[in-house]
Amino acid sequence: MTFKEKVSELVNAGLAEKPDVFLIDLTITDTFKIIVTLDGDNGVNLQDCIDINRAIESNLDREEQDYSLEVASGGVSAPLKLVRQYKKNIGRTLQVKTATDTITAALVDANDEFITLTWTAREPKEIGKGKVTVEKRLELPYADIKEAIVTITF
Structure with a gap:
């Protein structure tokens, strides 16, 4: 051994x-x-x-x-690595990096295949000038996550 x-x-x-x-x-x-x-x-x-x-x-x-x-x-600033860590952090805000994006969002669900994130974003109105606040939701497979860190706000 x-x-x-x-x-x-x-x-x-x-x-x-x-x-x-x-x-x-x-x-x-x-x-x-x-x-x-x-x-x-x-x-x-x-x-x-x-x-x-x-x-x-x-x-x-x-x-x-x-x-x-x-x-x-692991510490509060350590990246999440295991599905079990995602599950225990449901309800917290994560900063998630993918190959193309960095998203700061609330972790609302985690299962064995993917996580579900929600956040609000300002987007241009379809008609007229200005922006409107919209609720975004994303189911992100673990394979697409490059790094995820729990964010702490004071």
Whole structure:
């Protein structure tokens, strides 16, 4: 078993005890720096990170392989990567980049194939001068999303 496989197995074992916490990313660098990025259906707290850190560290031998370990939450500005993250952020505003556009809109639904966004836009009137506010709605497949970030407004 490779070092990465062993670490992955330990992370999954630790997460099995925390069903509302899930793995976003596991990176092991050439210098054996282990970076575990977590998210949770109800967020990730410090204790979640400590528990996963312990699940890994207590089962690895530094004599066998020297390593450094970092376990953290993805953070509010981290791009969404998993369908589960989109589902937990329904009702929030996202900034979504596609190949041709950047849209800031409310995430109103997310399923296994696509997300549904709504926003208002000012468009020219069909007749006469001026603009009118219209309600826009878009069903966007995950494959078309280059990056999506939850926006925080104060």
